[in-house]
Amino acid sequence: MIGVGLSLQPESAFLDLLDEVCRTKVDYFEVSPETLWWEDASGLLIENGFHQRLQRLVKQTCKPVVGHGVGLSLSGVDRRDAARRRRWLSRLAEDQKRLQFAWYTDHLGVSAPVGQAAMLPLPVWQTPAAATLLLRRLRKLQQIVPQVGVENSVFYFALGSPLDEPAFLSRALRGAGLHLLLDLHNVFTMAQNFGFAPAEYLRRLDLTKVIEIHISGGTHSDASWLPSGRSLRLDSHDGAVPEPVWQLLDEVLPRCPQLRGLTLERMEGTVGPAEVPLLSAELTRARQALIRHRLHS
Numbered sequence: 001m002i003g004v005g006l007s008l009q010p011e012s013a014f015l016d017l018l019d020e021v022c023r024t025k026v027d028y029f030e031v032s033p034e035t036l037w038w039e040d041a042s043g044l045l046i047e048n049g050f051h052q053r054l055q056r057l058v059k060q061t062c063k064p065v066v067g068h069g070v071g072l073s074l075s076g077v078d079r080r081d082a083a084r085r086r087r088w089l090s091r092l093a094e095d096q097k098r099l100q101f102a103w104y105t106d107h108l109g110v111s112a113p114v115g116q117a118a119m120l121p122l123p124v125w126q127t128p129a130a131a132t133l134l135l136r137r138l139r140k141l142q143q144i145v146p147q148v149g150v151e152n153s154v155f156y157f158a159l160g161s162p163l164d165e166p167a168f169l170s171r172a173l174r175g176a177g178l179h180l181l182l183d184l185h186n187v188f189t190m191a192q193n194f195g196f197a198p199a200e201y202l203r204r205l206d207l208t209k210v211i212e213i214h215i216s217g218g219t220h221s222d223a224s225w226l227p228s229g230r231s232l233r234l235d236s237h238d239g240a241v242p243e244p245v246w247q248l249l250d251e252v253l254p255r256c257p258q259l260r261g262l263t264l265e266r267m268e269g270t271v272g273p274a275e276v277p278l279l280s281a282e283l284t285r286a287r288q289a290l291i292r293h294r295l296h297s
């Protein structure tokens, strides 16, 4: 068990404000390597200048790093995305040499339809063929980082029942070194928007595959965005972890025997001086949850 982690963002203000927290409150860092690159017109992935700063922090603190992304488009099927995926994997291999990710995860879904990066992953038809493709993509990723996984995403429309997703994930995650990243705020958000009980989703999920848990907060959409006036829960990572997510954490922790990390996620641009005490308290509360369930000393 590694313990409690924080997702790092390539933003000077974020890293400055949370420097002390990073050094004293967390056991590992989560880094999205793709946030350290930008893509030029020819598709080349170029560093944005944050590698050195993150490597310095890692070296000074001697804390491990786990990798996490959204851009691999694990379930994309469009041929126009093949070249982009090859460039993406070869750039990831460079970062693996420098940051030595203990494991690497990406989101369930299609995040680069027709080869163009989308802001959020799009849902997948949960067919046996799609499960086989996901497994194949994860095997490819394992050639770079041996321990890999997939995160349950938030979708704002569904292809099939969201409650069938646990079975789909189980079909894909067959074999050694393949893990699940369980994002509890994603489960909470999907449950609110689609009208199911989070406990039912978690009951169907193979929790023995969970290597990492994400917790975060979010907000609600402006009701004027939809003609119906309906407001949706947003997985925006910009606020406090809600109490129901803390309750879900307490419920699942004893059921995740392979858990190695509990990560607090927070979006760049949402942390000012006033937020630092909250994030610090949330990291302490996360650690207390691990200790309460004898997963951390």
Ligand SMILES: [Fe+2]
Binding pocket: 151, 183, 214, 265
């Ligand atoms: Fe997450």
